């Protein structure tokens with residue numbers, strides 16, 4: 001069924017952009033146009049929009065900061081939703097050593113504010129782009145720690161617009177994943193932290209950030225690590241040993257600093273990236289007989 005702009009305008013108070021290039025909303029700076037890009041500010045707006053999509057059979061996707069996705073050149077049909085306003089809020093309950101963040105809250109705002117409030121636990125997440133919601137769904141983290149270990153509860157909205165609170169007991173986090181159903185939208189998450197001196201937290205943040213900047217390509221258009229690590233081995237090590245650093249297709253290049261990153265020189269298409277991904281998977285399979293699985297999500301097409 002077709003959707004008119006006016007139907008969305010009636011529901012949503014945030015930005016509504018039609019035929020919007022997704023390259024403007026992804027850290028890869030790649031992606032064709034979506035039918036509608038909509039910024040939703042409250043739970044009520046989100047619920048009405050989801051119900052409209054359900055009624056009119058319009059597909060929708062939540063994107064955080066578009067930092068872990070590759071959007072195809074053909075673009076995305078339906079609505080791409082960003083959570084802003086109340087849905088990106090951040091509140092601390094210092095007595096309880098807890099924080100409640102909206103799904104659309106910037107992960108780095110959360111990390112910084114934890115430090116400012118003398119609350120420790122989120123340091124391992126420093127430098128990871130994206131939103132709190134995206135980070136929780138995929139259990140973002142590093143060897144130092146994962147966001148899932150901080151979660152006390154998560155409030156989600158399902159595809160019917162119903163809201164549910166999932167507590168720690170019912171939640172399962174794994175390497176780059178969780179048991180939160182894929183069609184659920186994270187409205188907010190509550191985190192439990194520990195009291196620590198602000199200066200110790202900041203010292204640790206600086207140390208971890210320094211290491212990140214030295215080992216990963218910053219200031220480039222990319223989507224973080226492309227492949228998941230394997231049980232007992234690192235995707236980056238396998239790609240590196242296959243001699244693929246610097247390999248390219250069109251404007252997509254395997255980073256010379258970290259082999260599990262693909263940088264967009266500025267002119268890459270999604271097709272370039274997908275071809276390079278296939279080349280990497282084929283060559284690693286030939287050399288090590290190992291299958292590299294995607295860490296990033298491919299959307300659209």
Ligand code: EPU
Nearest residue numbers: 142143215224225227228229234236237240257258259260
């Ligand atoms: N290595 C190479 N060549 C390279 C890069 C790394 O041989 O070009 C080797 C390193 O020497 C090391 C091993 O591979 O022995 C692992 O490298 P690294 O410590 O950089 O960690 P990683 O496993 O490649 C993971 C996450 C990163 C996260 C870092 C830091 C995955 C897929 N990646 O990388 O997450 O930032 O640890 O803890 O789990 C992301 O998810 O987007 C991401 C970047």
